[in-house]
Amino acid sequence: MTWSSVLTTIFNGTLYALACLAGWGYGLLRVLVWPLLHLAHAVLLTILLPLRLLAKFEAILSFFGTAVLTGAILGLAIYLITTGTVDTLHRWFGSIWKPASRRRGGGSQGRRLLEAVKGAPSFSPSDSISSDEYCMEWYDRQDRQDQPPQTDGTIVEEEESS
Known part of the structure; x- marks a missing residue:
């Protein structure tokens, strides 16, 4: 059992270190990439704004076009x-x-x-x-x-x- 407790401690320590490293990497990724994602999302919404307006008036535009x-x-x-x-x-x-x-x-x-x-x-x-x-x-x-x-x-x- 002593070997099992030693292995568990090493395994938990290694897993804890890997979990801390993954959390730190996720935080860094979130700080660096998420503003770019929000910026890309805002640009996409701005580009698609005319289409969103057309979608609101689709019926009347179809009527007038016809x-x-x-x-x-x-x-x-x-x-x-x-x-x-x-x-x-x-x-x-x-x-x-x-x-x-x-x-x-x-x-x-x-x-x-x-x-x-x-x-x-x-x-x-x-x-x-x-x-x-x-x-x-x-x-x-x-x-x-x-x-x-x-x-x-x-x-x-x-x-x-x-």
Whole structure:
């Protein structure tokens, strides 16, 4: 039994010394590393703060995002459909349309306006003749129809001769 008490004392002394050394090492580790861990935690929370705010307003942001996307798609679809429809109707009924300048005897003002904006992009469907060229031809036909036949005499000469 004496040997057992000697071994127990040596073992307890060794274990006690190792336990004290481990406690001292843990304390040193805690003093040196824990501030770095707290600093890393604070930096991570700061970086993730915008995501935390987004998470709070997730439902309303999803609603507005869906509304904007739906509005943009439907607006573009309506614009393209109406543009095509108006252009088609313009082509179909273009021959019976009389502009206001024609009725008032404005000369070829419409043609001059069309030539002024000749460089503007055309939104008509691609075919053999563009909408601008079609309108210019129509104004030319109207100019020829509205003008009386050319006579050799002037108005004053015609009144004198009658």
